[in-house]
Amino acid sequence: MSENVKVVVRCRPMNRKENESKCENIVEINEYAISVLNPSARNSQKKMFTFDSVYDMISKTEVIYNEMCYSLVESTLDGYNGTIFAYGQTGCGKTHTMQGDGSAKDGYNCGIIPRCFEHIFETISMATNIRYLALVSYLEIYNENIRDLLSDSTGIMNHPLKEMPGVGVTVPTLTTQPVINAKQCYYWLKLGNKNRVTATTLMNEQSSRSHTIFTISLEQFQGPSSSSVSSIPSGDIMGGIRRGKLSLVDLAGSERQRKTGAQGSRFKEATKINLSLSALGNVISSLVDSKSKHVPYRDSKLTRLLQDSLGGNTKTLMISCISPADSNYDETLSTLRYASRAKNISNKPKINEDPKDAQLRQYQSEILHLKRMLEESEQKIFRRKDEDNNIIQLSHINSDLQSPSADLDIANMNFPTPKPEIDYLSELNKPKVSESSDELQLQARNRIDFIKRTLIGGERANDLQLRERHRVRKIAAQRHLSAIANALSRVESEDRDLLQGHYASITQEINIKNEHIRICRQKIKMLEREVADLNSEFQLDREDYLDEIRNLGRNIKFFQQLFSKVQPILRRNGKN
The missing domain is CATH 1.20.5 (Single alpha-helices involved in coiled-coils or other helix-helix interfaces)
Known part of the structure; x- marks a missing residue:
């Protein structure tokens, strides 16, 4: 059964720099829609986008997790693959959304990744007659090289990708660590973050210079009751193995060189980041384009690793993070367009039963x-x-x-006497x-x-209070997803009634069809403005790429001149 990628938008509050610059808010938000006003054309109509959910400046990560992430994480415990990734420009709150505030001690500002840890191991502790094996890995894509964040001693600077039948694209040389509780997951996440590459730019004091993927693999089998926690079946009783995989992706932000002031190594990093995000945008566009026969997954390491999450066997949630400031209008609009396309991607998630490469086997x-x-x-x-x-x-x-x-x-x-040699x-x-x-x-x-x-598994199987709290949260998450489905079906039913033509009189038919024509004309005007905006955005991207080409050209000329000056000296020394 196919399932569309779930897409939500989160708008962060104005930061200190934007407040000091007296930036204006160009974003209006309701439950499922977001409107953006063009600051250079105040009289123009606002651009509106609809998503599965939209969260304003005061929304907490806990609300996002309970409404949109909870059901997805539950499904990975049943053997599905799941992916949660944050997308958006630099400095718009992706890392804060995914990892939260590291200084928070009460869990109030915890990000989605720590909440996943707590959720997974809490659910496992309530399991009856099911045993789990949890394995974690943490990688970084830096300058198109894959680095293992959980190990510095491997000596491999760029881990190779491998596509395995029935498994997908993997990194076989990556360190995998078994974990038995959320505390151990925190430890490996913290260790990996120490090895992660970050730097300061004009737009973000703690800018991520790489994409990271933290993966939790959950293998399960029907095992003994919780009273026999340390037992393991032998022989062929372990036939029914399921494996769910949860990938938690924190993408580096797209950035324009003239805004971030990137120079030297920062400029090189920004170039690689923009190229990988551009490849991700091309993959999203190809997947929703019915005429496209080729999806360019191989254009970057990022898109290859996300191949199963976009158009494959995975339940995927995309969290698009935006800024409300008028100075970031172009970036905000670009993010919303990508997000709007992504919600039309169709995946085909299924339970992964009896994997041949299961660690349990x-x-x-x-x-x-x-x-x-x-x-x-x-x-x-x-x-x-x-x-x-x-x-x-x-x-x-x-x-x-x-x-x-x-x-x-x-x-x-x-x-006979005994032999003396013995x-x-x-x-x-x-x-x-x-x-x-x-x-x-x-x-x-x-x-x-x-x-x-x-x-x-089963350590807290008899904790009735925990079971009740888990049940309430699960029902609330399912209720929110049902409300989204009902809203979408209501829109579809209205269109269907219009096409079927059930009218009480000719006058009613004329009025309804005239109204429909008026709406279509508005849509045409909006699409025409959208084309003009896309052309403007394309021109900005073109100028940005031209700036990068000029910088690279200047560097090449400098090294050529340096080499031409040094070459005679090297030849003279070589003859001597």
Whole structure:
């Protein structure tokens, strides 16, 4: 069953710089629509866009999460893939929306990513007869290179992409860490953020210079009850494995060089950021264009990694962040246009059942191997003990035989004397073998215990208060999504009634059709203005790209002149 990408818009309040510059608010917001006024043409009609939800300057991240993110995260716990990503110009609140205020101790200003951690592990703790394995990874796309933010010791500066059948585009060399609670997720997120590239520009004091993707993979199987938390099935009982994957994407913001004042490495970063975001825009445009036969996913690393999120097997939520200031009119309008196109993208999410590369299967195979190894080791130890006991008995017999009375008996009985080259007592002297066997057993048991500890679920299955709170939040999220669906169906039904032509009289038919013609004429005028705006926006982009080309051309000329000056000296030194 297909499902459109959910798109919401969040407008941040005016920042200090905009207030000092006495910028005017050009944005008007209601529940599902947003209007933007062109500051250079006050008499022109406002441009209106409709989305799944629109949040104003005073809306909290908690409201956005409860209304739009909650159901998506719930579905990843059922085995679906989910993606939440923030899009918009630099300095419009994407990182604040996704990660929140790191200084907040009470959770009031928590972003979407920390709230996902709490939600996921709270739900897992209430699960009955289901066991989960949670794995996290964190990557950064910086200057079109993929960096592993959870490991600095790999030595790989640019991790390669690989497309796997049934899995999609992945980064196989990326570090993956098992986690058992939200606290461990916070730790890895914080560690990754320390390694992330940020810098100061004229538009943002803490500007992200890269795109990041934090991924939580949740594998699950029907397991024992919560009373047996440390057990794991063996054999083929682990047949029904499901895996959901939640990708939390914090994109770097689009920026114009003349506004940010980027120079040197900042300019190079901005160029790469704009190119990847331009590729993302091209992918969105191709997906909603019915005439397009090719979707340019391969134009950037970002679009390749988001390939499954846009037009694939994923439930996707796009949070478009905008500024209300008139100085950012062009960027705000561009963001809203991209967001309006994205809501027409159709995905086909489905539950990922029995994945062949599931980590749970690898753990299962490893446990079976370690258990066989322990059994063989224990059997060897038992055999060794039996041999040792026999040797000890033989040694006692040997000592008895060496006594004078025993010598007389042996002489009288004519028994053959023992061979002197066989030393039975030397067989007892094997401490190294037993020590190594004990160490292997200890390592095997520790490994099995570690795997069992990574499997979570059912720790708070009997917490009725938590269950009730979870149920209320789930119902509220479903109610909001139902209200959106009803609003859309109401619009469709009005259009359908108009086309079917149910009228009481000819006069009513004429009036309704005249009204419809008037609305169509307004739409035509709006589209004509939209074309003019697009041409203006294209001209701005063209000028920006020309500035970049001129800067790059000046750099090339400088290095060519430098090389021409240095070349004779290098040749002269080479001859000497």
